[in-house]
Amino acid sequence: MTTTPVRTRFAPSPTGFLHLGGARTALYSWAYARHFGGTFVLRIEDTDVERSTPEAVQAILDGMKWLGLDHDEGPFYQMQRMDRYREVVAQMLEAGTAYHCYSSPEEVQAMRDRATAAGEKPRYDGTWRPEEGKVLPPVPAGRKPVVRFKNPLDGEVTWNDVVKGTITIANKELDDLVIARPDGTPTYNFCVAVDDWDMQITHVLRGDDHVNNTPRQINILRAIGAKLPEYGHLPMILGPDGQKLSKRHGAVSVMEYPAQGFLPEAMLNYLARLGWSHGDDEIFSMEQFAEWFNLESLTPSAAQFNNEKLAWLNNHWIKQADNTRLAELVKPRMLAAGAVFDGAPALPPVLALLKDRTNTTNELADAAMLFYRAPQPDAALLSQHVTDAVKPALAAFAERIATVEWSKEAIAAMIKEVLAAHGLKMPQLAMPLRLFVCGQLQTPAIDAVLQLFGRDTVAARIAKFL
Incomplete structure (x- = not known):
């Protein structure tokens, strides 16, 4: 157990977006501070004036906000500390x-x-x-x-790197x-050392591209009489092909993922496992992660990013998510696709029906569209499924709609009764009903779908096609 109050920092340079490696570094630094009830500092290292931009600063802040990695102090800007x-x-x-x-x-x-x-x-x-x-x-x-x-x-x-073990560099x-520089502006390694000293940083977790900077910063810290933090250098994240993660592997910026329909808890859960493990545990909340997180379980070997694994986790967290929250996430995409919500079912219960089978909120939005647009069944499918043998059963079904209790269970029982009375199997009745009401053959269970559409809509759509 550590005795000095833990103070960690995330210190990105605002020369671009918040990339996945940076987000993982931020996550681990945040979790270590949370584990010990310490302080997580956000510092913007913007001394590279030519490459640093306000847009990049905002992209970093947006990424941290989306992930929910709340900082306790900062953001501090190096350009304000000259x-x-x-x-x-x-x-x-x-x-x-x-x-x-x-x-x-x-x-x-x-x-x-x-x-x-x-x-x-x-x-x-x-x-x-x-x-x-x-x-x-x-x-x-x-x-x-x-x-x-x-x-x-x-x-x-020499320092004992918490990830890589003992590292020694000859002076x-x-x-x-x-x-x-000649104009008096300080350089990167010097600013970092002074900042870590002034901000009393106890643990520096960062990418292993900084290993060569560490001995320089240690010597500067010793020269100014500062206490040394502990250092841990995290291996890079590789693409599925074993090469350094880059745009050819897909999205690299954290903020591309909400646009693709990923939830922050899925991204955090996935990034947590890219270089750290807790037995065989794959799925956990951030509260659980902070409780478990330790430096001893960080792995020195590079991790490979796997989009399928991320999608699997996202499916899990979508299933756990509150349906009202999901509705807020999917509604803009649905409106852009022409969804009409007036007179249509409430969106949260529709999403509750559909979310088990979707990996992203974009897929969920697309799936939900069947409830929010007029059905336009293909004529060939209608002629194939609305046969003379089925029409009497459809007519009987339409007649009984007016009086049946409008619940999933009562609709299911009524469907079974109609099938039995006309000697049909479920697909013979369910397929034309799906075409009439939804305009497509693939939907969740027909009783659940009809119940959500509502009695009046179902009756009107069946009447239109019969």
């Missing part, structure tokens, strides 16, 4: 843990080229790094310096990172 970053840079310059570097970009590139030619790792060579007894070059006239972090030259950076593999 004074704080400059303050820490100044403190580091004064402490000697950072220094001004006047090498031009071209000179730094030449250093990297020389190192590559010598079979070494391309890096800045420390020309302006102050060392005892070292004479620095003359400052070029009119050139504004960058600020570089004085990375340790010897030793190693000689890391050059002196630029922490502030």
Whole structure:
């Protein structure tokens, strides 16, 4: 059991939509904070001014809202914290843990080229790094310096990654990172370290594309006297073909899924299992997930996204969903398809009848249309199913509609009585009734369908075709 109050964060860069990998990272960070009654912080890392957009910020906020991953603090925006970053840079310059570097970009590139030619790792060579007894070059006239972090030259950076195990990086593999550009704006790794320090983040869960950033951030945190968080780097999500998940596999943005008819609880349930497990449990609520969630059960191997599995889960959560809520979700699609609700059955009970057999709310909306448009049965189907042998039974059925109790059970009993009186089997009567009332042969149980349509509608439609 942890003793320090748990503080986690989700810190996306607003350069695009909230993708599935980011949503999973947010989910795990949220769940860990909830598990311990801690704090979940949302931070927008928008220092990449050229690529960050207000639209992307909104897409992230929309995705988090749809998923229901509520944050306790934030959103904090790095661009609004520039004074704080400059303050820490100044403190580091004064402490000697950072220094001004006047090498031009071209000179730094030449250093990297020389190192590559010598079979070494391309890096800045420390020309302006102050060392005892070292004479620095003359400052070029009119050139504004960058600020570089004085990375340790010897030793190693080691951390126990909660997902990948112990990771060690030699300091000689890391050059002196630029922490502030010539115009004074800070760089990514520096901002992240300062933010995690200021926001007292205890656990950093993020994608394993950040593994190379971690030793740099650890060294900066040590230099400014900050307590280190625990780190966990989650493997990427792969497509069904084992390649990195991309648009060729289908939707990658979280917000494409509500448009396709997926429920947030299904997406959360599915993402939770892409890199974490609790025995053989497949279906669980977010309350249950937060109760179960731990870092020990995170898996270091990449997970494969499976659309069929997601659809199966979505079917489960649609079946569990409140029918009034489902009606609000499907009604816009049905109106766009020409649905007429005046004089038609109430939508929630219709959805209750149909939802067991649909994987998305879009499929549910399409299935429900049979109750909200005039039937237009195919003439060939009518001639095939409305035979001379069946017409007397249909007439008898139409006659008894006026007096039968209008319940599913009473309608079912009346159908059986008509069949028995005319020596017919169920399909011989049910198929023409479906064509008359619904305009199609495939529907749920005919007694349930007729009961929902209502006595007057059923009588009118049968009379029209008889």
